[in-house]
Amino acid sequence: MTFLAAPQASLPGLISSIAAVITAATVLLGAVAGFIKVVRPIRETQKRTEAKLDIVHTLVDGTLSTALRSELAATKRELLLLREIQRRDKEDGRDASDDQAAILGATQRKIDELTLAMHDRDLQIRSADIQIETENYRTRNDR
Numbered sequence: 001m002t003f004l005a006a007p008q009a010s011l012p013g014l015i016s017s018i019a020a021v022i023t024a025a026t027v028l029l030g031a032v033a034g035f036i037k038v039v040r041p042i043r044e045t046q047k048r049t050e051a052k053l054d055i056v057h058t059l060v061d062g063t064l065s066t067a068l069r070s071e072l073a074a075t076k077r078e079l080l081l082l083r084e085i086q087r088r089d090k091e092d093g094r095d096a097s098d099d100q101a102a103i104l105g106a107t108q109r110k111i112d113e114l115t116l117a118m119h120d121r122d123l124q125i126r127s128a129d130i131q132i133e134t135e136n137y138r139t140r141n142d143r
Contacts, residue, residue, distance in 0.1 A: 064121070068114060072115065075114060082100070083104070086104065
């Protein structure tokens with residue numbers, strides 16, 4: 001209770017200290033308000049940039065997925081043609097060469113790799129979609 005028991009002579013000093021604290025708080029609040037004015041446009045720009053990046057990401061993913069599907073379909077057709085050539089050679093009495101067997105094996109491995117790549121892409125896209133949905137949910141519920 002030293003504060004209440006203080007002599008009257010220190011009251012002007014106390015008032016002066018309180019005024020200094022109020023002035024400092026006012027300056028601090030002004031700085032925070034100025035900071036918020038600067039941060040808001042930056043945040044809005046960030047949101048627009050993120051939205052544009054999402055669109056670009058979607059376009060790139062779609063294009064790459066289409067290219068992989070096309071390559072997979074073409075490689076499957078190639079394998080069918082190679083097997084047809086091998087079947088006809090066999091009908092004509094010719095045995096399959098080591099080169100033909102190697103090409104068939106390489107073509108099948110490429111099909112397997114492309115199929116796996118497509119599967120991996122599908123999983124990555126699903127994972128990214130879940131992350132985006134989670135972030136959107138958090139953003140909506142943080143308000």
